[in-house]
Amino acid sequence: MKNFENKKVLITGAASGIGKLMAEKLAKRGAVVFVVDMNLEAAQTVVSSIKSSGGKAHAFFADVSNLESLKKLKSDISALGLGLDVLVNNAGVVFGGEFEKLPLEKHLTTYRVNVDGLVAMTYLFFDDLRKSKDANIVNLASASGLIGLPYGTTYASSKWAVIGFSESLRLELLERGIENVHVTTVCPSYISTGMFAGVKAPMLLPWLKPEAIVEKIIHGIEKDCAFIKEPFVVKWVDLLKGILPLKIFTFVNKLLGVSTSMTHWKGRA
Numbered sequence: 084m085k086n087f088e089n090k091k092v093l094i095t096g097a098a099s100g101i102g103k104l105m106a107e108k109l110a111k112r113g114a115v116v117f118v119v120d121m122n123l124e125a126a127q128t129v130v131s132s133i134k135s136s137g138g139k140a141h142a143f144f145a146d147v148s149n150l151e152s153l154k155k156l157k158s159d160i161s162a163l164g165l166g167l168d169v170l171v172n173n174a175g176v177v178f179g180g181e182f183e184k185l186p187l188e189k190h191l192t193t194y195r196v197n198v199d200g201l202v203a204m205t206y207l208f209f210d211d212l213r214k215s216k217d218a219n220i221v222n223l224a225s226a227s228g229l230i231g232l233p234y235g236t237t238y239a240s241s242k243w244a245v246i247g248f249s250e251s252l253r254l255e256l257l258e259r260g261i262e263n264v265h266v267t268t269v270c271p272s273y274i275s276t277g278m279f280a281g282v283k284a285p286m287l288l289p290w291l292k293p294e295a296i297v298e299k300i301i302h303g304i305e306k307d308c309a310f311i312k313e314p315f316v317v318k319w320v321d322l323l324k325g326i327l328p329l330k331i332f333t334f335v336n337k338l339l340g341v342s343t344s345m346t347h348w349k350g351r352a
């Protein structure tokens with residue numbers, strides 16, 4: 084994706100945090116943004132602010148964990164007749180806590196939103212992306228998709244699934260000679276949006292600023308990057324996991340405070 088001028092960009096979870104910032108920044112670069120969220124009122128506020136700065140945007144309700152809701156979204160967006168160039172699967176939830184003390188429903192909701200929702204969105208909008216001359220699928224995973232995260236078992240494992248899905252799809256498109264659809268997997272550590280309020284950031288992994296990470300994501304889409312891993316140390320996780328004996332790797336995680344970072348997670352009030 085060389086530039087965003089007049090490109091049609093759909094962002095899930097765009098009513099707050101990373102999704103909202105991306106929507107605002109891409110609209111400034113000339114994209115037409117479909118702001119999708121289960122919080123329609125907040126999505127409409129984002130759209131109003133984009134429009135008042137001269138940008139183009141449309142607000143849509145969707146609960147990505149509900150297939151009927153996604154089918155309606157697909158038909159509402161198709162009705163606009165604008166097509167789609169970039170799909171940003173950003174909506175996500177986290178419920179921290181000791182595994183068995185968290186209600187099962189919270190664990191399962193994490194998968195329904197972070198995994199089922201992301202796969203369903205990609206499936207439903209894939210035909211539109213194939214019709215675009217130059218399309219991108221951008222999946223928000225996490226650094227926790229590369230490493231175990233105590234007190235965030237289903238969140239981390241949902242992100243492992245996102246990475247596995249994104250990478251498999253990227254390779255499948257290459258195998259099938261589909262050159263116009265690129266897949267980017269985003270793996271950041273903790274970002275100060277509020278989703279992980281209460282967390283103690285590990286050593287070497289300071290809180291990322293939303294503004295900075297969104298710029299990296301946009302740059303990554305422009306370059307059709309397969310992976311965006313931030314901060315720098317996250318790029319080393321796979322290598323370290325591969326070469327260090329498990330006991331030492333586990334010890335290093337504990338030493339850096341990765342294993343205990345989620346102990347006091349509060350999330351959004």
Ligand SMILES: NC(=O)c1ccc[n+]([C@@H]2O[C@H](COP(=O)([O-])OP(=O)(O)OC[C@H]3O[C@@H](n4cnc5c(N)ncnc54)[C@H](O)[C@@H]3O)[C@@H](O)[C@H]2O)c1
Nearest residue numbers: 096099100101121146147173174175223225273274276278
């Ligand atoms: N914040 C971090 O530290 C961090 C780190 C790594 C990855 N991520 C990932 O980045 C993405 C965005 O995170 P954020 O910090 O901006 O979160 P956020 O909580 O600020 O925003 C998430 C948005 O998703 C929406 N949403 C939640 N469930 C939904 C559903 N079922 N259907 C539709 N919309 C729904 C919410 O209403 C909200 O607007 C998530 O996928 C998250 O897992 C975040």
